[in-house]
Amino acid sequence: MIFEAIAAIELANQAINGIKELAGHVTSVGQMGKHLTNLADAHEELERDADNGDMQAFWALEDVRKREYEIKQMFIYAGRPRLWDDYQTFIRNRKELRKKQKEREEAARKRKKKAIMDGLMYSGVVVASGAVIGLGVWLLLAIIEMGR
Numbered sequence: 001m002i003f004e005a006i007a008a009i010e011l012a013n014q015a016i017n018g019i020k021e022l023a024g025h026v027t028s029v030g031q032m033g034k035h036l037t038n039l040a041d042a043h044e045e046l047e048r049d050a051d052n053g054d055m056q057a058f059w060a061l062e063d064v065r066k067r068e069y070e071i072k073q074m075f076i077y078a079g080r081p082r083l084w085d086d087y088q089t090f091i092r093n094r095k096e097l098r099k100k101q102k103e104r105e106e107a108a109r110k111r112k113k114k115a116i117m118d119g120l121m122y123s124g125v126v127v128a129s130g131a132v133i134g135l136g137v138w139l140l141l142a143i144i145e146m147g148r
Contacts, residue, residue: 004049009060012042016067019074040091043068 018035043064049057075084 004045006056008042008045008049008057011038012046012060012064012067015039015042016064016071019071036087037094039064039068039071040094044095 015035015038019032019039043061046057046061046064050061072084075087
């Protein structure tokens with residue numbers, strides 16, 4: 001958990017430094033896309049860790065939020081109107097897509113597990129049926145042999 005927080009902090013710092021470096025030299029915010037995406041990923045991971053009680057992640061998240069505020073100001077004053085709002089919408093949509101992907105993967109995993117369990121159950125029924133039939137045939141043959 002600590003190593004994950006450290007990795008998220010490092011990712012956030014790299015993203016923020018990349019955004020600041022590109023801020024004065026880009027013609028569109030799209031050129032900062034990779035850094036913005038990395039920052040969003042780091043924010044999400046730190047938020048999850050902080051919610052789970054990781055104090056280091058909590059303080060790192062606070063630092064990321066301060067830097068996001070700086071980026072927000074840059075977007076507002078150096079970007080086009082509603083650029084920050086559009087970016088926030090993009091991040092929400094991205095989170096939703098990730099959530100739905102995880103739900104699909106979980107559903108597929110459950111279906112696979114159910115299919116395996118069903119296969120084992122049906123195999124057990126076939127083996128048990130074969131054993132019962134075999135026992136019945138054996139008893140029938142034993143009875144016929146006793147009658148001779």
